[in-house]
Amino acid sequence: MPDVDTSKEEKKFYEDVPMKTPGFFLKGSGSLDWGMKNRLARIFNPRSGRTVMLAIDHGYFQGPTTGLERIDLNIVPLVPYADALMLTRGILRTTIPPASTKPIVVRASGGPSILKELSNEEIALDIEDAIRMNASAMAIQVFIGGEFETRSVHNMTRLVDMGLRYGIPVMAVTAVGKEMVRDAKYFRLACRICAELGAHFVKTYYVPEGFETVTASCPVPIVMAGGKKIEVLDALKMASNAIQRGASGVDMGRNIFQSENPVAMIKAIGAVVHKNLSPDKAYEMFNDLKK
Ligand code: 5RP
Secondary structure: OOOOOOOOOOOOOOOOOOOOOOOOOOOOOOOOOHHHHHHHHHHOEOOOOEEEEEEOOOHHHHOOOOOOOOHHHHOHHHHHHOOEEEEOHHHHHHHOOOOOOOOEEEEOEEOOOOOOOOOOOEEOOOHHHHHHOOOOEEEEEEOOOOOOHHHHHHHHHHHHHHHHHHOOOEEEEEOOOOOOOOOHHHHHHHHHHHHHOOOOEEEEEOOOOOHHHHHHOOOOOEEEEOOOOOOHHHHHHHHHHHHHOOOOEEEEOHHHHOOOOHHHHHHHHHHHHHHOOOHHHHHHHHHHHHO
């Protein structure tokens, strides 16, 4: 068994030296096939290299989440403002108009509800169905340190193998158990494992201390997960900090759809992500749009 990393040397992440991206605008994606790159270029805007994904897949384990009770009424009007939608195939087929050309990141794992151990997931989607739905990527949870860590990692690697066969990228979502410490050390570990084992991009949480080391040590793009609803200005600051520290976008849910004005919020987040607008200016923008 290999030794764990016990070196006393300080780790060097070279946070201020961006990784070169020969062959394609996205980190670590230059050697992918054309179809894979084309799908990634639907999700990530090639001009900014970034994305604002709208996450509305919460129902796959927690049912009708606040703000998602009626996706037809609350979410469909928001779709034009997102760069991509992250959702389940059930909501896609029942509720999202097929005439929408928004790129789809389809939830590909599931199993336990909030009443059970969440890390006990399985792959819950056939690759053929992802192709049928014209998915631009598939999303799967990875529970590093969780009770069913190995199963969730193998779910991801099997999905990556299927995705590679047909040119559909996989987004690994680093899911954190309630009892686990959410710090840069944990997210460096989780994100790096996902990338090493084949994820094409990784969704992870922002941490105020050392987030730049999480992005620097992950050789594929990272998108920031939103987390529970916080004050508008705080959410804008979090998104801005994540972007300035190396994230390639956000995949936010509750801070957008639980906002008092979801359209204003997603537009303000978009300006932070794609135009580097400062959080204060984006907050002004939010308030103006709200009027
Ligand atoms: C579940 C997910 C969700 O899509 C995502 O984390 C929810 O978004 P938010 O936290 O911003 O409401 O991946 O684990």
